[in-house]
Amino acid sequence: MKRMRLTAWWPPIVAAVLFLILWQVSTVLFDIPKWMLPSPLEIANEAYISLPRIWMHTAATIRMTILGFIAGATAGITLAFLLHFFPFIRATFYPFLIMSQNIPIIALAPLLIIWFGLGLLPKMIMIVIVGFFPITLSTLNGFAQTDAGMYSYMQMSGATKKQLFWKLELPHAMPFLFSGLKISATYSVMAAFIAEWLGGNTGIGAYMIIAKSAFRTDRVFIGVFVIVCLSMALFACVVLLERWLTRWKRSK
Incomplete structure (x- = not known):
């Protein structure tokens, strides 16, 4: 197993190292100005020198991203449950759900800043707007693809709607739910970055x-580099959570 993991990881690692070497050599060979394209060693040196300042800004982004991701995930899962349990609500609001994703977040940002200022709230709203949609859509798709034969069998066996949901529909939808969470994790970091880009001091x-x-x-x-690392870290956390919550599938 360990050998298989190493075999899967070494090609991208080697490719990344070769790319950095080529980058470093090119900046020296062609005498590229630092303000245009600094070398990897210059970037690493600046990161080391400015580490306390970088960490201060990174911590602020991490805090906002995690809060926004949790809020977006909660909103996405809750909305998916509501739309699944109440077909009338789904028929009424599903088109508006799709429409909400056709409005660029950059277009909404000025309105949110005007309404709520430059504090944490408008930034959180941006993250929630971006993050809830893939979770809601993926979870609804999971519910829709529940095994119809098993559903009918459990109904004939006298299972209640509550039992059908907890023992059949939700377990079947879990992989879809976590697919949405993975997408939302990367989107949340992107939304946090955009929110900070548009307004804020940290x-x-x-x-x-x-x-x-x-x-x-x-x-x-x-x-x-920090944004990429944060996206990968949050994605990895979701993957670990999925493995822990769905370990019963691997134990079969």
């Missing part, structure tokens, strides 16, 4: 705005 988005204004391309790259 967070990686604000850090990158300041870096861009000062033509500190090395710091912009640091911000990009």
Whole structure:
């Protein structure tokens, strides 16, 4: 098992190392100005020097992302349950649910800032708007693809709607739910970054705005690296949670 994991991981690692080496050599060979394209070593050196400041902004982004992701996941799961249990509500509000995702978050951001200011609330709303939709849609798809034969069999056996939901529909929808959570995890980091980019004094988005204004391309790259790492970390957390909650499937 360990050998298989190493076999799966070493090609992308080698590719990344070769890319960094090529990047480093190119910046030296072609004498590219630092403000245009700093070398990987220059970026790493700046990250080491500015580590306390970077961590301050990163911690702010982590805090907002986690709060927004939890709120978005709660809203997405709750809405999926409501739309599943009450067909009338689904028929009424499902078109508006789809429509809500056709409005760019950048277009909504100025309105949210006007209404709620530059504090945490408008940023949280942005994350929730972006994050709840994939969870709701994936969970509803999971409910819709429940085994019809098993559903009819349990109904004929006298199972109640509550038993049908907890013992058949929800377990069947769990993989779909976690697929939505994985998508939402990456979207939440992106939404948090955009929210900080549009307004605020702390967070990686604000850090990158300041870096861009000062033509500190090395710091912009640091911000990009942090965002990628946060997205991967939150995605990994969802994967671990899925493995823990669905371990009964692997034990069969």
